[in-house]
Structures are given as structure tokens and as C-alpha cells.
Amino acid sequence: MRNSCSTLLLPLAALSIVSCAGQKKEETKRPNIIFMMTDDHTTQAMSCYGGNLIQTPNMDRIANEGIRFDNCYAVNALSGPSRACILTGKFSHENGFTDNASVFDGDQQTFPKLLQQAGYQTAIVGKWHLISEPQGFDHWSILSGQHEQGDYYDPDFWENGQHIVEKGYVTDIITDKAIEFLAHRDKDKPFCMMYHQKAPHRNWMPAPRHLGLFNNTTFPEPANLFDDYEGRGRASREQDMSIEHTLTNDWDLKLMTREEMLKDTTNRLYKVYKRMPEEVQDKWDSVYAQRIAEYRKGNLTGKALISWKYQQYMRDYLATVIAVDENIGRLLSYLEKTGELENTIIVYTSDQGFFLGEHGWFDKRFMYEECQRMPLVIRFGKGVKAGSISSAISMNVDFAPTFLDYASVEIPSDIQGTSLKPILENEGKTPVDWRKAAYYHYYEYPAEHSVKRHYGIRTQDFKLIHFYNDIDEWEMYDLAKDPKEMNNIFGKPEYIEKQEELLLLLRQTQKEYKDTDPDEKEKVLFKGDRRYIDRVPLTKLSGTR
Structure with missing residues (x-):
């Protein structure tokens, strides 16, 4: 009876508690996250x-x-x-x-x-x-x-x-799968x-609906498309990621007809081309025929060829x-x-x-x-x-x-x-x-694109980079004056004070993030398709391929 009386005597209080609990639950609801x-x-x-x-x-x-x-x-x-x-x-x-x-x-x-x-x-x-x-x-x-x-x-x-x-x-397809997960998740x-x-x-x-979307569009060129790397070191000069030399005619620029692909079925463009439905292949052939004809009739060289390749690169990249x-x-x-x-x-x-x-x-x-x-x-x-x-x-x-x-x-x-x-x-x-500062450290060398190993810091207005491994070169940029990073100011007398400040900040940042031996080398040995890595001191490594 006591429990019944308590229930009868406190209905409003109980409702208030329930209401507050519900409100608190709503207030503390944790957010969903889509990354x-x-x-x-x-x-x-x-x-x-x-x-x-x-x-x-x-x-x-x-x-x-x-x-x-x-x-x-x-x-x-x-x-x-x-x-x-x-x-x-x-x-x-x-x-x-x-x-x-x-x-x-x-x-x-x-x-x-x-x-x-x-x-x-x-x-x-x-x-x-x-x-x-x-x-x-x-x-x-x-x-x-x-x-x-x-x-x-x-x-x-x-x-x-x-x-x-x-x-x-x-x-x-990835979006379809994402929506499917959301539709069937635990609510x-x-x-x-x-x-x-x-x-x-x-x-x-x-996508099939975007093939040829930008065929007749001319995109603005970056101001440093024809950069000659004056004043910078070997890292910029020895990379293998240039539009001029590295973009391939088949894989990147799609300069192969169906007939040519069928003659070379080991070509990797053909391997992805054959995954398309036949109607998509037909549209692909029609769209890229314009590009292939333009290339073969153009006889382009030098900067004109670089500009042409740049446009084709942009047309495909931006369509995706x-x-x-x-x-x-x-x-x-x-x-x-x-x-x-x-x-x-x-x-x-x-x-x-x-x-x-x-x-x-x-x-x-x-x-x-x-x-x-x-x-x-x-x-x-x-x-x-x-x-x-x-x-x-x-x-x-x-x-x-x-x-x-x-x-x-x-x-x-x-x-x-x-x-x-x-x-x-x-x-x-x-x-x-x-x-x-933001800290950076890149390790993959020697490897595809031949970008040398390096680390550095980026502050609001300056950047300091050390390229190491097979070279020992520093670069520094005044980003407020040189946002395109064309003028390496490392070692210039007017920036010595700022350079010393950045070098100190770099060491402090490396200590904070526990990258205290950044010049340590990885000796890379190839065995079949696997890569094996043995760490060796800086002084014992030179020119490993």
C-alpha cells in the first residue's frame, strides 16, 4: 500500500523527472560522424x-x-x-x-x-x-x-x-553502399x-555521363607550368612526375584506339577498358577519338606539347x-x-x-x-x-x-x-x-616518381625543408612574398636570423613529436614483389636502389 500511496501522491513529480531525464538524454545525444x-x-x-x-x-x-x-x-x-x-x-x-x-x-x-x-x-x-x-x-x-x-x-x-x-x-557505387549502410544501421x-x-x-x-564533358573547355594554366627550377636543388630537378615526361600516352592521356588496345591486350589501359559495358566503351571511343586525332595531326613539341598535355590531364581529372x-x-x-x-x-x-x-x-x-x-x-x-x-x-x-x-x-x-x-x-x-608549425616527413625513396626523402616545418609565413638520404640540401621559402615557392632563400644573408629561428623550431617540433632521428636511412632491398627494409645509419648508406 505504501508504494501505491507514493505513486498516487507524486504523479507530477514523477512526470517531471521523466521529462527532465528525456531532456537530458536529448541534450547529451552524441553526434554522428561522416568522414x-x-x-x-x-x-x-x-x-x-x-x-x-x-x-x-x-x-x-x-x-x-x-x-x-x-x-x-x-x-x-x-x-x-x-x-x-x-x-x-x-x-x-x-x-x-x-x-x-x-x-x-x-x-x-x-x-x-x-x-x-x-x-x-x-x-x-x-x-x-x-x-x-x-x-x-x-x-x-x-x-x-x-x-x-x-x-x-x-x-x-x-x-x-x-x-x-x-x-x-x-x-x-561507393555512395550507394554508404546510403545502404545508413538505411540499415542500428538506429x-x-x-x-x-x-x-x-x-x-x-x-x-x-563517369560515363561525364565523358567528353570538358572536351571543348580550355583551362587556365598555372603561372609556373614551365618552371625551370632555377635556384633550387636536385630534388626538384630529379623528380619523375612531370607533365612533359612522366604522363604516359596510353594510361594517362588515353591516346589508344580500341583497335590498338586489342593488339596489345597486356596494356593496362585495355585491362580497365574491358571492364566497361560495351555501350560505355562505344562512348569512350567516340570521346577520345577527338583527342587522338588532335594529337596525331598536331605535331606539337616543346611548350606547346606541355600545354596540350596539361589540358587533357585537366579534362579527365576535373571530370572525376x-x-x-x-x-x-x-x-x-x-x-x-x-x-x-x-x-x-x-x-x-x-x-x-x-x-x-x-x-x-x-x-x-x-x-x-x-x-x-x-x-x-x-x-x-x-x-x-x-x-x-x-x-x-x-x-x-x-x-x-x-x-x-x-x-x-x-x-x-x-x-x-x-x-x-x-x-x-x-x-x-x-x-x-x-x-x-605543421611538421612533415616523407620517406618513399627510391620509388615511383623519385621524390627524395625530406622533412620540415611550415609556419604561418615560412617553410623550411631538408632533403636527405642520397643528398643533403635545404630549402626555405618566404610564403608571404613567394606563395608559389619559386625562390629558395636558404642561406641568404637577409634571412639568416629567420633561418636560425626556424631551425630551432624544427628541432623543437621533432622532439615534441618524437622524430628525433629523422636522417636515419632505410636501406631498401627488393625480393620479388616484396620490399624489405633494414634500417642503417646515415653514414653507411649511399646510392641504394
Whole structure:
């Protein structure tokens, strides 16, 4: 009877408690996270960053309704290493994945594992490129084949331990899979989905609907397309990533007819061409016939040929970006329709930037602005003021602690990045105690594209780089006066004081991030298709191939 009386006497109080509990539950609801990442997309090809090449309205929407970071940098501008840094919140020398010949140690701590342990439903859809099987995900469907790059047409996937082949265009398929996960997820849990597109990775094969989209468009050339590298060292001169010499006629420029491919079925362009449905092959043949005829009749040489190759490169690269932007729009629309848009942190970035003809190059790897700098735009409803812009120096190792911070998960002490949440919550303003420099270290040499090993720091206005291994050369740039990094000022008398200041800051930064022996060498030995690495001291290594 006492219990019954208590119930009768306190109905309003009980209702009030229930109401408050419900309100508290709503207030403490943890946000969903969608981490959108492309491969080799650069800020020059985003209109929200002022790019004049194409319009990217859906990427721009994320920036306009959230925040744009203008100084976000990769700590190792190469696909696999960048992804490892993002997953772990640690630099390459700490997470063990220094180059694309590495295999990611999936047993180590990653932010998806920590979120999963904290009650998040986790998924990755699209490009993985870390060789080992994903861990920490309730659902995974990753591209396989082509050295884990995947194919643009009818791509292979490794999905929850099963091999499948999907019909269609890769950018559309990855979005279909992302939406399918969202539709069938556990609605009682917050989710974290890594939505990773292959595009615009080499060899830049547009969607069927975009074949020929830019055939009659002439894109503006970068001012330093014909850079002669005066005043700079061997690293710039000895690379193998030039539009003039490195872009291939078949794989990159698609200057092969169907008849020519059929005569050489071992050609890798043919291997991806044959994955297309016949009607797509017919459209492909028609579109590229114009290019092939133009090339063979033109007899172009010198700068004229470089300019022509640049236009073809841009037409294919940018067409693949258009498909990415369309699919981001699809995903945003789905979130809006299902009522999840406002409670979802939406991040758009790329694994690093990319050269679009600057210095005469394509690809990435160098610590120069076009590829070290990453796009980063974030939308989070009322949690981020629309139209915010941040100049704070951020790095891809910051992503993991940011996600953990928003999920109310304790950030492990061994994570080397710093949460961006204080910046997001304060209209992009830089905290007074924020870092002074971004750190960078690139390891993959000798290897494809022949970009020499180097490390350095990038402050708000200066950049200091040390190229090592088979050379010992320094570069320094005054970014306020020389944003295109054309004038190496290292050793110039008028900059000696600033140079000493940067050298000291570099050593302090290396100590902070525990990269205390950066000139240590990796002696690379090849055995079949595997790469074996024996670490040896700097003094014992020279000219290893």
C-alpha cells in the first residue's frame, strides 16, 4: 500500500523527472560522424577555396554551412601513410606505415576502435589502401585490385571478408553502399562512417555521363607550368612526375584506339577498358577519338606539347571531381531526408593535395603547398557557425582526437594530434596556445616518381625543408612574398636570423613529436614483389636502389 500511496501522491513529480531525464538524454545525444575523404583532391579544384577551374557546389555547401580550414596539412603526402596518420592520430614514424610498401598494423589503436568500444556503430566504405584487413568496423566494404586502388568501372570490393564485383561507376557505387549502410544501421546507436572515394586518383577515368564533358573547355594554366627550377636543388630537378615526361600516352592521356588496345591486350589501359559495358566503351571511343586525332595531326613539341598535355590531364581529372561532388550532394540529401543532417558532423577532405600543373608537375609527395595542403571543410549544424574560416595550422593527425572529443571519448595520451573542437566552437579563431608549425616527413625513396626523402616545418609565413638520404640540401621559402615557392632563400644573408629561428623550431617540433632521428636511412632491398627494409645509419648508406 505504501508504494501505491507514493505513486498516487507524486504523479507530477514523477512526470517531471521523466521529462527532465528525456531532456537530458536529448541534450547529451552524441553526434554522428561522416568522414568524407577523396584521393588526390586538391584545393585548387574546389570553388569554395577560390579555385577557378570548376564549380563544386556540394563541397561548397559544407564549407558555407560550416567552416573552412585554410591551413590544414598532410604530415606525409602519400595515400597509405596519410590514411594511417588519420586513423591513429600519430605520425608515420610512430604508427609504422611510412610508405606505400608498408602494411598497416591493424592491431594498433585507432579512432574507429575507440568509438566502437564507446558504443558507436562504425563503417568504412570505399578506398582503404592499407593492405591489412580493416579492424574496428562493424561493417566494411573496401576497394580491392589494382594494388588496392580499385577500378573506376565495375570495381572489385572486399566486403566483410567476401569478394564481390559491383557493376557501374565506382564513385556512384561507393555512395550507394554508404546510403545502404545508413538505411540499415542500428538506429539506437550513433554512427561513424568513413566514406572514402577513389577519385580523383590517377588515371582519372570519368563517369560515363561525364565523358567528353570538358572536351571543348580550355583551362587556365598555372603561372609556373614551365618552371625551370632555377635556384633550387636536385630534388626538384630529379623528380619523375612531370607533365612533359612522366604522363604516359596510353594510361594517362588515353591516346589508344580500341583497335590498338586489342593488339596489345597486356596494356593496362585495355585491362580497365574491358571492364566497361560495351555501350560505355562505344562512348569512350567516340570521346577520345577527338583527342587522338588532335594529337596525331598536331605535331606539337616543346611548350606547346606541355600545354596540350596539361589540358587533357585537366579534362579527365576535373571530370572525376564533378562525379564526387554530385555524390556528396546525394549523401547530404539523404541525411536531410532522414532527419540526421543537423546531428551529424560532416567532414570533407582528401588524403593530401595534388599538383595540377604547378612546377610542371602532377602527383604529390613534395612538401610544397599544392600537395602538402589538404582541403578541410566541416559542417555540424548549430555546433559550427556557418561561414566560419580558420587560419589555424592543423594537420591530418588532428582528425582522430577531434572525433573522439566530440564523441565524449577520452583522448589517449599517446595520440600526437590535437582536437580541433575549440576552433570549431569558436568561429574558427586560433587558440592563444596553438601550435606554431605543421611538421612533415616523407620517406618513399627510391620509388615511383623519385621524390627524395625530406622533412620540415611550415609556419604561418615560412617553410623550411631538408632533403636527405642520397643528398643533403635545404630549402626555405618566404610564403608571404613567394606563395608559389619559386625562390629558395636558404642561406641568404637577409634571412639568416629567420633561418636560425626556424631551425630551432624544427628541432623543437621533432622532439615534441618524437622524430628525433629523422636522417636515419632505410636501406631498401627488393625480393620479388616484396620490399624489405633494414634500417642503417646515415653514414653507411649511399646510392641504394
